[in-house]
Amino acid sequence: xxxxxxxxxxxxxxxxxxxxxxxxxxxxxxxxxxxxxxxxxxxxxxxxxxxxxxxxxxxxxxxxxxxxxxxxxxxxxxxxxxxxxxxxxxxxxxxxxxxxxxxxxxxxxxxxxxxxxxxxxxxxxxxxxxxxxxxxxxxxxxxxxxxxxxxxxxxxxxxxxxxxxxxxxxxxxxxxxxxxxxxxxxxxxxxxxxxxxxxxxxxxxxxxxxxxxxxxxxxxxxxxxxxxxxxxxxxxxxxxxxxxxxxxxxxxxxxxxxxxxxxxxxxxxxxxxxxxxxxxxxxxxxxxxxxxxxxxxxxxxxxxxxxxxxxxxxxxxxxxxxxxxxxxxxxxxxxxxxxxxxxxxxxxxxxxxxxxxxxxxxxxxxxxxxxxxxxxxxxxxxxxxxxxxxxxxxxxxxxxxxxxxxxxxxxxxxxxxxxxxxxxxxxxxxxxxxxxxxxxxxxxxxxxxxxxxxxxxxxxxxxxxxxxxxxxxxxxxxxxxxxxxxxxxxxxxxxxxxxxxxxxxxxxxxxxxxxxxxxxxxxxxxxxxxxxxxxxxxxxxxxxxxxxxxxxxxxxxxxxxxxxxxxxxxxxxxxxxxxxxxxxxxxxxxxxxxxxxxxxxxxxxxxxxxxxxxxxxxxxxxxxxxxxxxxxxxxx
Amino acid sequence: xxxxxxxxxxxxxxxxxxxxxxxxxxxxxxxxxxxxxxxxxxxxxxxxxxxxxxxxxxxxxxxxxxxxxxxxxxxxxxxxxxxxxxxxxxxxxxxxxxxxxxxxxxxxxxxxxxxxxxxxxxxxxxxxxxxxxxxxxxxxxxxxxxxxxxxxxxxxxxxxxxxxxxxxxxxxxxxxxxxxxxxxxxxxxxxxxxxxxxxxxxxxxxxxxxxxxxxxxxxxxxxxxxxxxxxxxxxxxxxxxxxxxxxxxxxxxxxxxxxxxxxxxxxxxxxxxxxxxxxxxxxxxxxxxxxxxxxxxxxxxxxxxxxxxxxxxxxxxxxxxxxxxxxxxxxxxxxxxxxxxxxxxxxxxxxx
Numbered sequence: 001x002x003x004x005x006x007x008x009x010x011x012x013x014x015x016x017x018x019x020x021x022x023x024x025x026x027x028x029x030x031x032x033x034x035x036x037x038x039x040x041x042x043x044x045x046x047x048x049x050x051x052x053x054x055x056x057x058x059x060x061x062x063x064x065x066x067x068x069x070x071x072x073x074x075x076x077x078x079x080x081x082x083x084x085x086x087x088x089x090x091x092x093x094x095x096x097x098x099x100x101x102x103x104x105x106x107x108x109x110x111x112x113x114x115x116x117x118x119x120x121x122x123x124x125x126x127x128x129x130x131x132x133x134x135x136x137x138x139x140x141x142x143x144x145x146x147x148x149x150x151x152x153x154x155x156x157x158x159x160x161x162x163x164x165x166x167x168x169x170x171x172x173x174x175x176x177x178x179x180x181x182x183x184x185x186x187x188x189x190x191x192x193x194x195x196x197x198x199x200x201x202x203x204x205x206x207x208x209x210x211x212x213x214x215x216x217x218x219x220x221x222x223x224x225x226x227x228x229x230x231x232x233x234x235x236x237x238x239x240x241x242x243x244x245x246x247x248x249x250x251x252x253x254x255x256x257x258x259x260x261x262x263x264x265x266x267x268x269x270x271x272x273x274x275x276x277x278x279x280x281x282x283x284x285x286x287x288x289x290x291x292x293x294x295x296x297x298x299x300x301x302x303x304x305x306x307x308x309x310x311x312x313x314x315x316x317x318x319x320x321x322x323x324x325x326x327x328x329x330x331x332x333x334x335x336x337x338x339x340x341x342x343x344x345x346x347x348x349x350x351x352x353x354x355x356x357x358x359x360x361x362x363x364x365x366x367x368x369x370x371x372x373x374x375x376x377x378x379x380x381x382x383x384x385x386x387x388x389x390x391x392x393x394x395x396x397x398x399x400x401x402x403x404x405x406x407x408x409x410x411x412x413x414x415x416x417x418x419x420x421x422x423x424x425x426x427x428x429x430x431x432x433x434x435x436x437x438x439x440x441x442x443x444x445x446x447x448x449x450x451x452x453x454x455x456x457x458x459x460x461x462x463x464x465x466x467x468x469x470x471x472x473x474x475x476x477x478x479x480x481x482x483x484x485x486x487x488x489x490x491x492x493x494x495x496x497x498x499x500x501x502x503x504x505x506x507x508x509x510x511x512x513x514x515x516x517x518x519x520x521x522x523x524x525x526x527x528x529x530x531x532x533x534x535x536x537x538x539x540x541x542x543x544x545x546x547x548x549x550x551x552x553x554x555x556x557x558x559x560x561x562x563x564x565x566x567x568x569x570x571x572x573x574x575x576x577x578x579x580x581x582x583x584x585x586x587x588x589x590x591x592x593x594x595x596x597x598x599x600x601x602x603x604x605x606x607x608x609x610x611x612x613x614x615x616x617x618x619x620x621x622x623x624x625x626x627x628x629x630x631x632x633x634x635x636x
Numbered sequence: 637x638x639x640x641x642x643x644x645x646x647x648x649x650x651x652x653x654x655x656x657x658x659x660x661x662x663x664x665x666x667x668x669x670x671x672x673x674x675x676x677x678x679x680x681x682x683x684x685x686x687x688x689x690x691x692x693x694x695x696x697x698x699x700x701x702x703x704x705x706x707x708x709x710x711x712x713x714x715x716x717x718x719x720x721x722x723x724x725x726x727x728x729x730x731x732x733x734x735x736x737x738x739x740x741x742x743x744x745x746x747x748x749x750x751x752x753x754x755x756x757x758x759x760x761x762x763x764x765x766x767x768x769x770x771x772x773x774x775x776x777x778x779x780x781x782x783x784x785x786x787x788x789x790x791x792x793x794x795x796x797x798x799x800x801x802x803x804x805x806x807x808x809x810x811x812x813x814x815x816x817x818x819x820x821x822x823x824x825x826x827x828x829x830x831x832x833x834x835x836x837x838x839x840x841x842x843x844x845x846x847x848x849x850x851x852x853x854x855x856x857x858x859x860x861x862x863x864x865x866x867x868x869x870x871x872x873x874x875x876x877x878x879x880x881x882x883x884x885x886x887x888x889x890x891x892x893x894x895x896x897x898x899x900x901x902x903x904x905x906x907x908x909x910x911x912x913x914x915x916x917x918x919x920x921x922x923x924x925x926x927x928x929x930x931x932x933x934x935x936x937x938x939x940x941x942x943x944x945x946x947x948x949x950x951x952x953x954x955x956x957x958x959x960x961x962x963x964x965x966x967x968x969x970x971x972x973x974x975x976x977x978x979x980x981x982x983x984x985x986x987x988x
Contacts (some may be wrong), residue, residue: 042686043744044782045694059762100761106753106818108771108778115765133775139693140778151752163748171744194733223688257665263691364693367852371692371710373665484677528682531649532734535681 003198003468010036010203012446013188015175015230018046019138019435020415020442021209022145023098027443028207029152029167033450036201037149037169038190040210040225044146047211047223048435051138052266052364053122054130055436056429057095061116066127068092069610075430076611078124078322079392079423080564081579081619082243085603086399087421091430091437098436099131105148107140109133121271121311124322124427135266135364141432173199175229176540177467178206178237178411181457185237185410189467193537196530198471200464204453205446207402208234208395208413209439213247213552215487216545217388218495221253221264227541228548230417234395235547235593239404239411241585242419242598244393244548245555246565248426249500251326252276253387255344260372262387265347265365267428270319272361273308274349276330277381278338284345285318288329292618293321324425324564327386331500334385344385350378386500392426392565393555394419396584402442403449406586410449410457414442420582424564474539480525483539490517490545498553503569507557514550521546550593551585558583558595576621638663641713643671646725647683649734652933655723662713668724669697669708672736684735692850695783699736700725705785705848727788743784746804750811751829754822770819777814777859779851780807786845786855792838803835806845806855812836813859827863836863 012028014021017039028035039046058071071092076083099117103109109131110118119128133140149167156165175190179200187202210230214222231241252265270276278284289297297318298304304317319326330345339345349358355378359366362377369375375382395413396405397420404411415435422430474480497510521543526536561575562568584596608616608628617625638661647656658679660671669687676683687697690709697708702716702723716722730738786806793799809830816826830836841864843856853859 041688041694041696042740045688045696047688049694049781050689050691097761100764103764104755104761106755106815106821108766108775108818111766111768111771115767118768133778136693136779139781143778143780147752150748153748154752157748194737194739223690223694225688260665260667260691368692371850372667372712374712374714482677482681484681488677526681532684532737533682534676534684 003472005464005468006197006199008036008199008201010034010201011450012036012205012207012443013038013201013203014207014209014443015188015233016040016046016207016209016211016415016417017043017169017171018048018209018211018415019141019145019432020417020439021046021207022142022149023436023439024207024209024412024414024443024446025167026145026148026152027440028447029149031444031447033166033447035167036203037167038173038175038188038201039169039171040174040193040229041172043169043171044142046142047225048142048432049136049139050221050223050264051141051432052135052264053268053271054120054132054137054429055095055099055141055432056122056125056129056427057099057119057131057433058092058127058129059096059099059117059119059131060127061112062119062128066129068096070126071095071129072607073610074125075427076423077615078425078427078430078564080425080574081423081616082246082563082582082600083423084399084420084601085607086601087438088423089607090399090441091421091434094437094440095433098433098440102141102144102436105144105151107133107144109140120268121320122428123267123270123320123326125429130429132268135268135362137432141435170199174537174540175233176471177463178233179459179463179467180237180408181459183238183407183409184453184457185408186457187459189464191471191530194532196533196536198468200459202459204450204457205410205412207442207446208404208411208417209415209442210417212391212416213545213548214388214391215541216490216494216549216552217499218491219253219262219386220388221250221262222388224538227545229541229544230413231394231548231551232544234404234406234408234411234413234417235551235585235587236591237404237411238408238586239406239413240396241548241551242393242396242582243424243555244391244419244551244585245559245583246392246422246424246563247388247552248323248390248392248565249327249386250389251323251330251386252347252382252384253389254369254373254382255340255385256342256383257373263368263372264387264389265382265384266362267320267323269347269349269362269365270317272349273352274319274347275317275352276319276326276384277346277348278333279340279346280338282338284333284338285321285326285329288325288332289318289321290325292615293325297321322425323428324567327500328567330385339385340383342383342385344383346381347384348381350376350380355379388495388499390426390431391416392419392422392424393552396420396582400441401445402438403445410446410453412442412446412449414438424566471540474524474526474536475530477523477525478527480523481520483524483526483535483542486517486521486524486542487538487545489520490514490542490549493517494549494552498549498556501567501569502556504557507553510553511550511557514546514553518546518550547587547591547593554593554595555583555585558597574619576619576624579619580621580624639718641671641718642721643675644721644723645672645675645683645736647680647735648732650732653732653735655725666713667709668699668701668706668711668713668722671713671722672708672724684733684737686737693781695781695850698727698783698785698788700727700788705788707783707785707850710850727784729788729790729794730784740784742800743782743787743805743807746808746834747811749833750804750808751815751823753815753818756820756822759820764820766819773817773858774814774819776853777810777817779853780810781851782807783850785848785850789844789848790839791842791844792835799835799838803838804830804833806839806860808834809836809839809863810853810855810859813863816863827866830863836860839864 011033013036014025015038025037058066060066075088112118153163157163172193175188177189179187208230212226213228214220214226254263298315307314358378402412493513497506524539526539560571561578641662643658644655688694692710727738812830845855
């Protein structure tokens with residue numbers, strides 16, 4: 001094995017081959033750019049396949065009263081008004097087009113009676129809004145985009161005799177460093193997992209679409225890939241991260257058997273009639289409806305049950321509250337000693353629907369439980385509990401273009417790795433449409449950024465040498481610390497001290513322990529060679545996980561309120577003052593995390609008028625409300 | 637609560653390797669992939685293995701467990717006897733990269749050769765109308781998670797490297813079937829494509845692919861057999877034959893009107909001509925005498941065979957099949973499609 005470096009020239013490099021990455025790549029290629037897609041796993045295996053419920057888009061196919069304004073409202077409500085309003089607006093306006101476009105790529109969604117795309121109910125969405133394919137919508141999305149890329153490659157083959165002429169997938173490849181020329185992106189450096197050989201992609205524009213950070217948590221639905229690579233790459237390149245304290249804990253992950261701990265039970269189980277019960281058999285969600293939602297949710301089991309067949313005349317069951325409310329309720333029940341032996345609660349569909357209806361409506365759920373756990377959901381209840389699922393925070397981006405803020409040019413981000421769109425909490429179904437809307441935008445604007453460049457940025461060879469040294473360092477310490485042990489220790493710190501319910505003392509302790517881990521990670525070792533060596537790969541991922549965890553812990557300590565995916569036991573209320581503040585992380589010259597407060601962008605007048613004053617009064621300060629009341633024109 | 641259990645794991649790379657023995661702790665409710673992770677964390681940090689979702693949804697962790705192709709995240713330890721040794725080997729049909737990781741690029745090459753969905757001309761995004769009952773047939777095939785267990789188990793390529801060029805395998809037969817049954821796909825030649833470019837004729841319906849499919853897609857019954865039947869219909873029905881020879885004037889003028897994709901038929905490099913082209917010299921596996929399985933360099937049988945109940949490879953026809961076949965059951969493979977329209981140009985313009 002040599003230190004030979006394979007060099008490639010591209011216009012746009014997309015890091016990440018999930019929904020956002022593939023959509024961005026399609027757009028960059030359609031704009032005529034030579035595009036590379038970096039996939040940490042095989043092509044088509046991305047974490048997007050795990051999304052089950054659907055993609056939210058206000059097409060109004062099932063309820064014609066739905067439109068982008070209702071969707072926008074739901075998204076802002078779900079995010080507790082901390083969302084970047086412009087992103088929520090673009091998302092609500094553009095997602096129907098993005099879904100329809102998928103049909104022209106060959107997607108086959110479930111249909112309504114009149115042949116349109118069917119849409120289903122989901123927590124936090126006022127109308128049935130989620131385009132879906134049974135409960136494997138994520139798989140359909142990734143396969144459709146994958147096949148569209150193949151079809152573009154076939155066009156290129158017809159034209160140039162080479163499939164890879166304008167769009168190439170680098171499967172099982174990890175990027176470890178972004179390379180800069182001054183403040184401009186000049187390329188990306190990484191290695192092929194398969195061979196351990198290095199590669200350098202020289203490109204003026206990079207789109208980050210690397211997904212989330214869940215692998216730093218003990219109980220998580222995320223795969224090994226979710227080590228926060230994009231977050232860390234962005235930080236090191238001079239970009240900023242916002243709202244890293246907001247992590248979504250999916251309320252219903254499997255807690256038994258241990259091998260599948262963390263695997264999600266889709267929310268559509270609840271949307272289709274599943275109910276949550278504690279060990280005493282009580283349907284406890286009725287006790288946890290917060291005041292802000294009181295009016296929209298049923299107060300009796302009878303009314304809740306009527307809603308499934310007659311949603312227009314009844315209020316919805318409290319099982320369909322936003323995810324954070326459900327997660328917190330389950331956490332409370334378990335802490336109060338009313339949980340199952342494995343530390344969860346029961347989710348029951350078996351007594352609510354005939355077995356045949358369950359297998360038809362939730363086929364892969366049924367399949368998954370039967371095969372993985374030998375549990376028959378048509379006969380017995382499931383044991384579920386909160387699971388680290390999604391990070392709302394991420395790279396701070398320009399809402400329209402996806403360009404990263406901070407000191408760097410030519411860096412774009414889309415999908416879970418970007419922040420702002422979902423505020424403090426993401427609604428189910430909004431992630432798949434987020435991928436499509438902002439994936440397209442990032443690809444489009446990365447392409448036009450390269451057009452506007454006068455001179456192509458150049459990679460400095462000193463930077464490449466340094467990147468090679470960093471990558472090889474763990475292998476030179478064959479007796480260094482075991483990366484798996486370090487990962488477990490990190491997961492314990494984050495799971496126990498920066499988990500779903502947070503406290504001042506624990507967060508301070510977490511920061512201290514993260515600092516100790518940082519010193520240990522600097523001494524991590526990997527035995528064996530460079531060829532497909534998972535120990536080495538993990539050793540390199542650890543430093544990304546660590547810096548992102550530090551951002552989360554710091555921001556969680558700073559934000560003294562409870563909102564969406566951030567719950568402080570010592571500050572249990574939402575604070576209108578904190579609603580105006582985004583917490584922004586960057587790295588200083590020594591590589592330490594620096595935290596800053598920045599104002600949340602102010603919603604435009606016509607958008608804020610979509611809300612009732614009574615609703616806004618729960619979220620906003622008196623000054624903001626006075627501005628709302630002021631006659632048009634006088635408001636600032 | 638864990639107990640120690642005995643495992644044999646193949647370790648090595650393209651230059652060779654060996655089975656290594658391990659004793660590993662196993663807890664209640666675990667699957668084989670958990671054991672591999674425990675091995676990595678405690679004994680062999682560099683043991684190579686692919687995995688992602690650990691929930692049977694991504695199809696990454698395919699391997700052979702006690703000789704059977706499986707997803708290791710779906711192989712519950714409780715399905716083995718308490719004192720049973722569990723043998724884990726990489727997929728045999730694909731070249732080994734390292735340990736349990738194999739080079740599956742064959743599948744990605746075949747995927748690239750399969751013509752993509754052709755959008756119906758003149759139908760705008762948002763105007764697609766399809767009935768649920770019509771999309772369901774294709775949806776079954778779109779459940780595929782691309783674990784490639786079917787490709788791995790298919791005897792046409794499992795022990796016959798030579799067939800890989802001409803044969804796309806069950807995964808891509810269901811892709812062809814999916815597009816064939818897609819209510820709005822603009823191409824009409826999916827079946828013929830499967831026959832002539834994907835090597836559909838090599839398949840002799842042993843259903844091994846259906847058996848190993850973790851998504852329980854009825855690959856043989858719902859995709860391969862219907863395509864074979866209709867290919868046969870087209871070839872033998874005199875009316876269809878006549879229809880292929882005679883065009884209406886508008887068809888003559890309009891051809892080759894392929895929607896959406898430039899390059900038409902030519903975009904896939906079709907070295908294989910199914911039963912007629914490159915593979916013409918290779919007899920069907922059904923007409924070959926039985927072969928003993930290949931021996932390794934050490935003179936011993938490969939591990940998958942080693943675990944079989946009897947000497948020799950498993951019957952490609954399945955254990956239930958006895959010979960001779962009754963006259964009604966003999967599958968006759970039509971020898972050539974070259975009699976009427978063999979060249980690509982002619983074929984591309986043919987309306988069926």
